[in-house]
Amino acid sequence: MKVKNEKEAFSKRLKQQLAKNGWAINSPTWLAREFNLRYQGQPVSVQTASNWLSGNAIPNQDKLQILAVWLDISSQWLRFGEELNDQQESTNTDYHTNITLSDFSDKFAKLTTKQKSLIYHLIEEMLSANK
Known part of the structure; x- marks a missing residue:
């Protein structure tokens, strides 16, 4: 069982x-x-x-x-139910980022001009919040 x-x-x-x-x-x-x-x-x-x-x-x-x-x-x-150590987590995060970025440009290209503008401004806001 x-x-x-x-x-x-x-x-x-x-x-x-x-x-x-x-x-x-x-x-x-x-x-x-x-x-x-x-x-x-x-x-x-x-x-x-x-x-x-x-x-x-x-x-x-x-x-x-x-x-x-x-x-x-x-x-x-x-x-x-187990936690990763820092090295494993870093590798895991890089893997997720690669998956996300690998098809981002294809998806972004399919958006309307207004949607692209929203995404662009969202990214700008996120970057400025990290400073």
Whole structure:
């Protein structure tokens, strides 16, 4: 029954992080929709999201990575409940950044002029806040 316990533990951590961010934790429809907005692969079904929330399934690694970036946590913690050391976390962050930047220009090019302007100003604001 170790596998079932791991799935339930994953579900608990997922719900915990969703709640921490103030998001609906018991709506598989919402979770599937929000996840699919961030995921470039085959969209997940509502049933898949339901299985994550109910402790019946754990996402594969590429989906875990997306969930971790979205929820601003390490994929290691989300999957296993363990924290990364600083060196692992730095490598993990670089990996997430590469995934995000690799397709950013393609997505940005598809935006309207107004949307591009909003993104540009958002980036400027974020950079000025870091100073």
